[in-house]
Amino acid sequence: MGKHVLLIEDEPNIIEAIRFILSRDGWRVDVHSDGGDAVDQISSRAPDVVILDVMLPGRNGYDILTDLRGRGLSVPVLMLTARGQTRDREEAIRAGANRFMTKPFSNAAMLDAVRALGAA
Amino acid sequence: MPRDTLTGSRIRERRVMAGLRQADLARQAEISPSYLNLIEHNRRRIGGKLLNRLAAILGVEPNLLTQGAEATLIASLREAALGHPQSGPELARVDEFAGRFPGWAGLLAQQRTRIDGLERIVATLTDRLAHDPQLAASLHEVLSTATAIRSTAAILAEPGEIEPEWSDRFHRNINEDAARLADSSRALARYLESAGDASADVAMPQEEVDAFFEARGYHLPGLEQGSEDAQGPAAMIAANPALTSAAAQDVALRHLDRYRADAQALPLAPVRAFVATHGVDPLALAAAFNVDVARAMRRLASLPNSEATGLVVCDGAGMLTLRKPVRGFALPRFGAACPLWPLFSALNRPMVPISMLIRQPGRDAAVLRALAIAQPVSAPCPGRDPLYEAHMLITPAPGETDALAVGTTCRVCPRTDCEGRREPSILSDGF
Numbered sequence: 001m002g003k004h005v006l007l008i009e010d011e012p013n014i015i016e017a018i019r020f021i022l023s024r025d026g027w028r029v030d031v032h033s034d035g036g037d038a039v040d041q042i043s044s045r046a047p048d049v050v051i052l053d054v055m056l057p058g059r060n061g062y063d064i065l066t067d068l069r070g071r072g073l074s075v076p077v078l079m080l081t082a083r084g085q086t087r088d089r090e091e092a093i094r095a096g097a098n099r100f101m102t103k104p105f106s107n108a109a110m111l112d113a114v115r116a117l118g119a120a
Numbered sequence: 121m122p123r124d125t126l127t128g129s130r131i132r133e134r135r136v137m138a139g140l141r142q143a144d145l146a147r148q149a150e151i152s153p154s155y156l157n158l159i160e161h162n163r164r165r166i167g168g169k170l171l172n173r174l175a176a177i178l179g180v181e182p183n184l185l186t187q188g189a190e191a192t193l194i195a196s197l198r199e200a201a202l203g204h205p206q207s208g209p210e211l212a213r214v215d216e217f218a219g220r221f222p223g224w225a226g227l228l229a230q231q232r233t234r235i236d237g238l239e240r241i242v243a244t245l246t247d248r249l250a251h252d253p254q255l256a257a258s259l260h261e262v263l264s265t266a267t268a269i270r271s272t273a274a275i276l277a278e279p280g281e282i283e284p285e286w287s288d289r290f291h292r293n294i295n296e297d298a299a300r301l302a303d304s305s306r307a308l309a310r311y312l313e314s315a316g317d318a319s320a321d322v323a324m325p326q327e328e329v330d331a332f333f334e335a336r337g338y339h340l341p342g343l344e345q346g347s348e349d350a351q352g353p354a355a356m357i358a359a360n361p362a363l364t365s366a367a368a369q370d371v372a373l374r375h376l377d378r379y380r381a382d383a384q385a386l387p388l389a390p391v392r393a394f395v396a397t398h399g400v401d402p403l404a405l406a407a408a409f410n411v412d413v414a415r416a417m418r419r420l421a422s423l424p425n426s427e428a429t430g431l432v433v434c435d436g437a438g439m440l441t442l443r444k445p446v447r448g449f450a451l452p453r454f455g456a457a458c459p460l461w462p463l464f465s466a467l468n469r470p471m472v473p474i475s476m477l478i479r480q481p482g483r484d485a486a487v488l489r490a491l492a493i494a495q496p497v498s499a500p501c502p503g504r505d506p507l508y509e510a511h512m513l514i515t516p517a518p519g520e521t522d523a524l525a526v527g528t529t530c531r532v533c534p535r536t537d538c539e540g541r542r543e544p545s546i547l548s549d550g551f
Contacts, residue, residue: 010264011264012267013265013272013293013297014264014267014268014271016272016289016290017268017271017272017275017290017293018271018291020275020286020290021271021275023445030403053127055260082259082260082263082264093157103263103264103267104263104266104269104270104271105267105270105271106270106274107271107274107275110271
């Protein structure tokens with residue numbers, strides 16, 4: 001069994017595409033779509049990498065990540081956001097993100113980022 | 121200096137513009153240079169034949185020399201000067217400036233008008249970008265759909281075979297997302313296009329309802345008791361194509377149901393007679409007709425020709441749910457209003473009318489009387505705290521000068537020493 005990635009995203013067709021790309025690369029992909037209990041899901045599933053969208057129902061990705069780091073969980077996190085402004089990138093880094101990608105991203109870049117985080 | 125004594129200054133200005141020396145103009149007008157010098161320095165009155173002769177030489181109509189600049193130009197220059205007192209404009213000489221340099225004065229007035237317009241647009245659009253949830257949601261929808269299409273299309277475009285089941289699924293996803301993207305991008309384009317004309321934009325449900333009431337002067341004859349052209353709220357909404365969204369129609373229906381109930385409790389004719397005698401006094405009106413104060417406020421703000429009576433209503437969270445503007449009191453288009461408004465003080469003291477004199481900053485500022493009250497939105501329920509909404513009626517307060525300084529919303533408020541400030545003002549950020 002390959003490494004484990006938890007994708008926290010609520011857009012069904014993005015989920016399907018990312019799941020396909022990562023599965024084909026040997027990753028085990030779990031999906032969660034609610035921001036409200038995302039921290040508990042990350043904590044209990046203990047993935048090797050988390051892909052975290054910013055705009056989620058229930059709670060935004062920055063809050064989730066801040067909470068996650070506050071609990072001492074150091075799992076690598078790739079943040080996906082629809083906004084590429086500097087302040088969004090800075091906010092992601094401040095919250096504890098390891099990587100940051102702006103939508104729409106290329107599959108290859110996303111895959112490279114996940115591989116790099118998984119190898120770290 | 122009175123405008124009609126500046127004829128000499130205008131002659132001098134026109135002479136300089138024509139490239140004539142004083143001596144040349146004096147010779148052509150058959151007067152001495154020293155006499156022309158006295159005229160040009162407004163130390164000799166001029167009229168009749170000499171005025172006509174000078175005007176003919178200078179190639180202008182005589183009245184342009186005697187009447188000078190338009191009153192509107194003078195007024196505009198005065199406003200520009202009052203808006204920037206730190207520059208030290210010589211306000212007492214504004215007539216002289218407009219008379220001597222009509223071109224420069226006109227340019228200054230035009231620039232001031234343009235700057236005012238641009239400042240309003242910047243304030244509106246910045247306020248929108250900062251607070252408009254619809255814009256944020258719309259952009260997120262477009263970019264998320266584009267992401268799904270890009271990722272899926274890239275998978276399909278890769279060399280090598282994909283299982284038919286996956287291939288079919290991805291083609292179907294692209295088709296769905298393409299349709300979604302077309303819809304969401306069209307909606308976004310419409311939204312952004314309308315941003316150029318902020319006054320015409322009615323994208324938000326509450327804005328559609330505000331526009332509906334504003335277009336009717338906040339008075340709806342069709343909902344008045346005994347009206348010949350009476351129609352129900354639902355029919356009124358159905359007949360109004362401007363209320364485009366289901367959300368706006370729902371909000372409007374609640375307002376119209378409430379309007380009709382207000383009109384039944386406070387019939388138009390006796391209320392108008394009461395106002396004619398007692399003035400716009402919601403407390404007295406409520407007592408006389410045995411209704412609550414908030415209802416009296418709404419009724420007073422919905423009378424025909426009640427432009428001088430403003431009304432704002434907010435729910436318990438402070439969200440403005442009804443906005444009837446009044447001259448001298450700007451209302452925020454997006455985002456939270458100024459927390460200093462008596463409207464919000466009333467939420468802290470339910471059922472206690474709060475009357476205050478208030479004034480906002482800005483050119484159109486005026487001292488206004490604000491009467492606010494918070495009332496429960498429903499009947500008491502055992503074991504449950506009541507929900508309140510607050511009303512604030514705003515009326516002119518002529519002759520009053522001592523008033524509480526309040527703002528519109530932090531983003532467009534220039535006050536720096538305000539304990540209620542939530543965020544920096546764009547007016548102090550270099551915009």
